[in-house]
Amino acid sequence: MSDGEVLLRGGRVIDETGERQVDVRVVDGVVAEIGTSLTPGAGATLLDAEGCVVAPGLVDLQVHFREPGREDSETIETGARAAALGGCTAVVCMPNTEPPLDDGAVVQSVLERARALGLCDVRPAGCITKGRRGEELAPMGELYDLGVRVFTDDGDCVADASVMRRAFEYTSALAGAVLAQHAEDPALVRGGHMHEGAWSARLGITGRPAEAESSIVARDLALARRTGGRYHVLHMSCAASAALVRAAKADGVRVTAECTPQHLVLTDEACGGFDPVFKMNPPLREQADVDALRAAVIDGTIDAIATDHAPHPPETKDVPFEDAPPGMLGVETALAVVLTTLVDTGVLTLTQVLAAMSWQPARVAGLDARGHGAPIMAGRPAHLCVIDPAHQWVVDGTRLASRSRNTPWEGWKLTGKVRHTLYAGTPVVRDYEATK
Amino acid sequence: MKHLLSVDDLGPRSGIEAMLDLTESFVEVTQRDIPKVPALRGKTVVSLFYEESTRTRLSFETAAKRLGSDTMTFTVGTSSVKKGESLLDTVQTIEAMGIDAIVVRHSSAGAPHRVASWTSAGVVNAGDGCHEHPTQALLDAFTLRRHRGPSLDGCRVAIVGDVKHSRVARSNIKAFDALGCELTLVGPPTLMPERLDGWPVRVAYDLDEVLPDIDVVYLLRIQHERIGEALFPSIREYARRWGLTVERAARLKPDTFVMHPGPMNRGVEIAGVVADSARSLVTEQVTNGVAVRMAVLWTLLGSGGPFV
Numbered sequence: 001m002s003d004g005e006v007l008l009r010g011g012r013v014i015d016e017t018g019e020r021q022v023d024v025r026v027v028d029g030v031v032a033e034i035g036t037s038l039t040p041g042a043g044a045t046l047l048d049a050e051g052c053v054v055a056p057g058l059v060d061l062q063v064h065f066r067e068p069g070r071e072d073s074e075t076i077e078t079g080a081r082a083a084a085l086g087g088c089t090a091v092v093c094m095p096n097t098e099p100p101l102d103d104g105a106v107v108q109s110v111l112e113r114a115r116a117l118g119l120c121d122v123r124p125a126g127c128i129t130k131g132r133r134g135e136e137l138a139p140m141g142e143l144y145d146l147g148v149r150v151f152t153d154d155g156d157c158v159a160d161a162s163v164m165r166r167a168f169e170y171t172s173a174l175a176g177a178v179l180a181q182h183a184e185d186p187a188l189v190r191g192g193h194m195h196e197g198a199w200s201a202r203l204g205i206t207g208r209p210a211e212a213e214s215s216i217v218a219r220d221l222a223l224a225r226r227t228g229g230r231y232h233v234l235h236m237s238c239a240a241s242a243a244l245v246r247a248a249k250a251d252g253v254r255v256t257a258e259c260t261p262q263h264l265v266l267t268d269e270a271c272g273g274f275d276p277v278f279k280m281n282p283p284l285r286e287q288a289d290v291d292a293l294r295a296a297v298i299d300g301t302i303d304a305i306a307t308d309h310a311p312h313p314p315e316t317k318d319v320p321f322e323d324a325p326p327g328m329l330g331v332e333t334a335l336a337v338v339l340t341t342l343v344d345t346g347v348l349t350l351t352q353v354l355a356a357m358s359w360q361p362a363r364v365a366g367l368d369a370r371g372h373g374a375p376i377m378a379g380r381p382a383h384l385c386v387i388d389p390a391h392q393w394v395v396d397g398t399r400l401a402s403r404s405r406n407t408p409w410e411g412w413k414l415t416g417k418v419r420h421t422l423y424a425g426t427p428v429v430r431d432y433e434a435t436k
Numbered sequence: 437m438k439h440l441l442s443v444d445d446l447g448p449r450s451g452i453e454a455m456l457d458l459t460e461s462f463v464e465v466t467q468r469d470i471p472k473v474p475a476l477r478g479k480t481v482v483s484l485f486y487e488e489s490t491r492t493r494l495s496f497e498t499a500a501k502r503l504g505s506d507t508m509t510f511t512v513g514t515s516s517v518k519k520g521e522s523l524l525d526t527v528q529t530i531e532a533m534g535i536d537a538i539v540v541r542h543s544s545a546g547a548p549h550r551v552a553s554w555t556s557a558g559v560v561n562a563g564d565g566c567h568e569h570p571t572q573a574l575l576d577a578f579t580l581r582r583h584r585g586p587s588l589d590g591c592r593v594a595i596v597g598d599v600k601h602s603r604v605a606r607s608n609i610k611a612f613d614a615l616g617c618e619l620t621l622v623g624p625p626t627l628m629p630e631r632l633d634g635w636p637v638r639v640a641y642d643l644d645e646v647l648p649d650i651d652v653v654y655l656l657r658i659q660h661e662r663i664g665e666a667l668f669p670s671i672r673e674y675a676r677r678w679g680l681t682v683e684r685a686a687r688l689k690p691d692t693f694v695m696h697p698g699p700m701n702r703g704v705e706i707a708g709v710v711a712d713s714a715r716s717l718v719t720e721q722v723t724n725g726v727a728v729r730m731a732v733l734w735t736l737l738g739s740g741g742p743f744v
Binding site: 201 | 522600
């Protein structure tokens with residue numbers, strides 16, 4: 001918790017309760033006062049929010065910070081700094097590290113490292129199965145007791161339906177726990193490197209069909225319905241999955257879903273130049289899928305926009321397309337990309353974006369209990385971001401805070417940038433720069 | 437043209453025809469007593485082969501030598517790649533020696549495109565994964581034009597076999613279509629590309645229905661590992677339904693030609709007798725490969741003046 005006072009002056013506050021033109025006074029990590037024309041107390045840090053939007057801090061449900069094991073790609077420190085610059089006050093980091101997060105000691109070490117840094121709330125997701133092998137259940141109860149709420153074998157799909165069923169049953173005893181699936185049937189995507197469609201046929205690259213995702217989603221929804229378990233679809237990428245989730249929600253199944261900015265903006269055509277920066281799993285799909293995902297965000301079928309921030313060092317991407325690992329950076333650019341491509345074009349409102357990037361994902365991961373995504377009012381933890389919607393910038397991978405630079409947005413001119421981020425009252429980003 | 441990565445790089449029909457016309461001049465060179473011109477003297481051409489392919493590599497190297505250039509060969513089996521060197525490092529190492537063109541064969545689609553983005557040398561795609569093999573398409577078009585030409589307009593070509601995994605098919609479809617051919621793809625549905633949006637082809641599954649009306653049967657090599665991928669049941673069943681057997685060949689029009697990019701599986705996609713018959717252009721395809729590659733290298737590296 002930061003000591004002292006921070007005053008955010010001149011901004012327009014937008015949260016779940018609506019919007020208003022007010023100043024926000026933060027004292028000792030907590031929102032102390034909301035009002036017009038507040039005057040700073042003695043020794044207060046004054047943050048200019050003129051022309052800016054003051055919102056609850058963003059929550060990214062899916063990032064890969066690679067620590068432990070692949071610190072050449074990213075560390076908790078570089079990842080958390082990138083997240084803070086992107087406006088996040090909380091992220092859920094995926095457990096496909098080396099060793100994987102299937103053990104209390106490893107989870108504890110991630111939590112302690114993040115706490116010492118104080119850049120944002122880095123919440124580890126735990127594995128569903130030991131070693132992410134898809135066979136035996138990981139000690140989910142032990143991880144739950146350490147605060148883990150999201151369980152996933154992300155990077156790999158829990159392919160065995162029986163294992164997934166038992167995981168649903170087991171976690172139904174853990175209030176607030178959710179099973180997050182990387183929905184791609186490994187048999188249907190074997191040998192595949194991009195979306196199976198007109199482009200993969202033209203390029204002669206083996207595809208990963210959309211049905212690999214939708215068939216797993218359909219299966220898991222049936223299991224969730226039967227067991228009453230909570231289910232979350234990670235990086236949902238195709239129209240068929242969106243239709244399944246929409247119907248299941250209407251039917252009362254406890255399901256949530258997320259999609260990434262890249263799946264909302266880019267298509268498989270991006271792979272036409274064989275640049276592996278556009279390779280990810282699930283792959284970039286077709287325009288019809290992009291349109292369906294956008295509609296699903298608008299009607300609430302998709303709860304969250306998450307990045308699947310997946311750093312890879314240059315030597316792993318400076319190779320032929322089929323030889324490169326999947327994944328792209330995202331946590332630092334997500335909000336700006338969404339503002340530029342979806343808000344400025346009238347597809348989504350700013351409030352819809354903040355819902356999908358702050359309070360809705362906070363609820364999916366139980367981070368609302370830690371004050372993330374909360375309405376901005378006196379007494380709440382000061383996890384806030386201040387967005388300058390008019391700030392123009394050009395993405396340059398070498399200037400991002402991430403240790404890697406595999407951004408699919410290289411050279412894009414974006415409008416909108418996070419100006420300040422307050423994590424527990426501390427300005428970890430001030431005037432577009434990280435303070436620590 | 438800086439690189440030849442895809443048939444697309446040749447431009448529209450006129451670009452392909454210009455390359456075929458240039459090839460005619462190089463055929464004349466290869467028929468001289470001393471089949472050599474000093475057109476690329478002082479230039480260095482490297483063949484960088486990540487997949488073993490003796491015929492394509494020798495064809496390129498013969499072409500380079502007949503143009504008077506120096507050649508270097510870099511094959512995976514004997515190189516630092518075995519010690520874990522990346523493609524990027526290898527390209528930078530080769531480039532540091534001072535070279536003018538790199539001929540790339542790689543098992544990954546688009547590898548030559550990556551190489552082209554890393555080097556100032558000209559890059560020729562000698563086959564990349566299941567993507568393209570543009571010089572094969574040129575030599576096939578050249579061979580066919582010599583027999584059916586000067587125009588290939590309306591020439592009915594059936595491409596038979598594993599189109600899905602065939603770089604030859606992807607390049608040949610582009611080149612044959614640009615030259616006015618009418619294309620039919622024939623084979624089991626599992627060996628057809630999943631999507632054919634925008635491809636100038638029709639698809640048929642019954643070879644016997646297609647054969648009587650066709651001017652050229654172009655057979656693709658069938659690979660045994662496709663059985664393990666559950667794409668067709670057995671070699672025997674494939675040969676029965678889609679192989680160009682002696683019986684099927686007998687039902688072809690008398691002037692129908694048979695082509696194959698090699699290496700052939702005799703008795704599988706093509707009967708040995710058919711491969712050796714008068715209607716087969718297989719050997720001539722190989723012969724013309726050298727002249728075509730001379731034309732390509734000359735286009736990439738030549739002065740633009742006369743080469744003789």
